[in-house]
Amino acid sequence: MNDDKTVMKAWTRAQSRLGRRLAMPVVLLGLAVAGVAVGQVWCVASILACVLVPGGTKVAAWPLAGLVGLAVLRAALQMGIDVLAARAGMKARARLRGGVVDAILRGGPGLLRNHHSGELTALAVDRIEALDGFFARWLPASVLWVAAPLVIGVLAALVQPGSALIMAACGLAVPFGQALFGIGAAVASRNQFLAMTRLQARFLDRVRGIATIVLSGRTEDETRRLAASAEELRMRTMKVLRVAFLSSASIDCALVVALVLVALRNGAQIMALHEQGVPATVMAAHVARGLFVVLLVPEFFAPFRSLALAYQDRAHASGAAAAMRILPDAATARAEGQALCDAGQGVRVAFENVGFAWDAARGATLEDISFTVPAGQAVVLWGPSGSGKSTLIEMLLGFIQPAAGRITFNGTDMAAIDPAALVAITSWIGQKPVLFAGTLRENILFARPGATEAQLQAAVTAAAADSFVAHLPHGLDTRIGEGGFGLSGGQAQRVAIARAFLKDAPLLLLDEPTSHLDPETEADVFASLRRLAEHRTVILASHSPAAAGFGGQRIDLDHGRIVTSGEHAS
């Protein structure tokens, strides 16, 4: 746990360092606003002094004009701050999202073994969106709450050192008040933040599974429980807020005390002057100065309030830091080979005493696997689920490496081959192909973006996809995937086959390609797969009886070992 905290703190610190540079313009403009605010207060104080002390100074229009000018300037500066802060938030989010996307792509399919795709998506989208406030509001506020009161305080000290001292003392009391209540609130809120996310996750989970609840006849029960947990969430949150609001009340308190003290001090001074009967001009100057410092008090405390408002943005950063830890860091990228693989004459694949274990405690998944597939030949891996077929295919895809033995392509150790070269010689079709949001054309061209229209059409025809494409509302330009037209399992598999035709790689890996299809569709898909398999090296993993018709060598796997191997009857 302590380790986690160190990692989270280090992450937050690193992000703050990177973000502060972007926040610099915002901070500078914020200081400029503080300066303008002092000018505005000076104008108002002069006008009031001139009104309150008749004959003190002649009625001057310049402070009024100055006030108008400064107001417009301040509005413009504030707009600049808003826009620049938004931009700083965006730049930081773009950088973070780029990093997360890279990490996910680097982690590859292996990430999905331990993490739900929704979780990864939430990390790349929502978690990072939630960090906007950290960069756009918290970071500038965390500098300004010291710098801006300092500027205002120094300017106040030039006019009335005593009042500046009062403000400074009250200002210094704020961090103490914050520390007193704030630390309590921070500790409480860290725990509550966790509890809150848990309860929110529970609500989300129950809503996602609502059909299961309803159809189990448990609606009333679950509704009652939901109400109870929402009530618990309220009570827990209120417990935090009771303390958290105290810390902002302490700012209010400091402000009121400073205001009253400064007002009393100036009042007493002016009363004294009044009794002495000083000339109106002297009186007016004193009044102007007194009003100036009184009116400056709220401006002095404004940055403290912004900090208190931005405090919850900081909590998001710790949450995000914790969530980011599931991603692989750049250091874990595996060493990559340099060798090329000449596949001009096809690919011969050989397993030499290969062994592998997902989890050492549960025993080996694959043990002492040796077989050879000559170029252009097929092999069917046969066996119940859990026998190691998919693990074997994963290895050929390069997602995992053998723990023992080696795999060679045309005699070259797979580990020594450049990953890009491996990708180029391999096609893969799994149980359910992923269709991306976009048109059918884009989905097939995914295999080879540079393909010509003729090549695309040839692939569609070869995959026997042309018959169903003709019935789609816009043919190849029909939108499919998320938010588009739904394709059946058999149709989706034909898209995968068309992709493989288009890619035209010499090695074809098929991992249970028909396990989600009904028998008729399965037979059709196998017919297309057999066409695809011509002149290619094929490794097919299946436990469907229909796979027997695929021909080629048959290898029976059980518990990670080869039981028998031989030719298919057909």
Add this chain to the structure above:
Amino acid sequence: MKSTENREFSRQARREGVLAPVLQILQIWQRRAPLLTAGALLSLLALLIGLLLMRAAGLRVAAMTVGMLVVTTGALRIFGASRVILRYTERLVTHDAMFRALADVRVWFFRHLARGAAAGLGFRRAGDLLSRLVSDVEALDGLYLRIIIPLAGALLVLPFLFIAINMVDTELALVVSGLFACGAFGLPLLAAILGRREGGLVSHASAQLRIGVLDMVGGLREIATFGAEGRMRDHVHARDAALFRAQMRQARMLALAGAASYLCGQAAVVAVLAAALGLGLPRIAPLPAAAVLFLTVAAFESVGGLTRAGALAGSITRAAARVVAVGAMPEHAPPEGTEPAPAGTDIRFEHVTFRWDAHRQPVLDDLSLNIAAGERVAILGASGAGKSTLAALLLKVVAPEAGRITLGGQDIATIRDDDLRGRIAWLSQATHLFADTIRANLLLGRPDADEAELWAALEQARVADVVRDLPEGLDSWLGEGGASLSGGQGRRLALARVLLSRAPILILDEPATGLDARTEQEFLLTLNEVTRGRTVILIAHRLAGVEKLDHAWRISGGKMAGIGA
């Protein structure tokens, strides 16, 4: 399917306008009206005290300069102290009220989701849409805290401001109140109208980004095998950039709105000062001028956030509209019955016709079917042939267009939903495992089951070994941050839950998915044993050959054909 529903949602939202959904949310909050009102009143009181404090401070400073007796010292202290206390109380009460109100919305939402709209959900609506609805519910807190309370405050401040300044000078009162109305109502309304479009663009762009990332994560295998990492990164990056462009436009608009609102307040300050100097406006006396100045500053401070809130109001009302839309009954939802379930469990479909979409062919066309109590039957057919629809009809998730369905001779339309569903246990393709312990997941099937019964069900579903291997056994946590089961293991757990239930009728939709051929055979053999005496409806696209069945039907083109037993 998902996007059509999305579109349906937004179309409905537009039809109902902006106010209707907000009003309905307020209706849900009716029960909390006293507390919500108390919160609003407290906040108004705090605002008033704040105004008085500033007025007193202005008076005091001004009075001293002209050598008047200090009458306001006491008032200043009292106002100061009560302002701090009131603000604290006000924030606590409003937040407490808001959390209670949000809890009510959650419960309302859940109940409505469960009834009607919700029931069809497991069949039709995807989880992602649901997650968005959940965040919509949470977005509603802005409605009370950021819109209703400050608006109510502004409504109180306006007459107060006018009356207070009117005692000094009517012309100035008109100018300042006019500016205040502009800053508190005019600009927020304008921002709301303009912001509706910008907000829509932002939420569209963020949905596009989500789809892009979801595609990327789901397609990691495809991306790796086709070496498409670079292309995918560019793709996501382009959507990211589009989102930022939309957000930037929104940020500019918000900045402009904020500046306009600020300038309104400053214009009022300048007007008061000009009046004090007698420039352009009738001259007012020095003392009242100071009081009016402080009052004006405080009044405008209280509505400073409204313009920004107005610019974001679009997203809150959209969220409200989506949440409220859940309450609307879907077209096929059957009415809630009132009778208890009969003792008999014979099932009869009498000339049942049903279609999901009025423009398509019926899924079931004048279909009749008898399943006697205790029979074991199989319903086969290609995907989309209507096998699952049959289950949906029997569970009263949807109502038939024509014909009727009886259970024990009684039309199921008249039977109470929970009673009916208590008699039928259903294992669907989309059965959900909850992020909870394995025990809690199983007990959903039968809340009073004991340890031995739980293990027996796990044995029957061929998943006991897996659970035994987990370090915490039955108390292992599933889902995020817990033990992760493979898809097949998860389905077997769901099956155990169904087997555990005491329901006399079991509907098993592809129970053997994720099992290899040998385990499937073993499992089906066990199934023959453990379900003795219960009605079993097996839905599958093919038979393994070891099932003991009384009947088997194939469904295609909306009709049933017996294929013998």
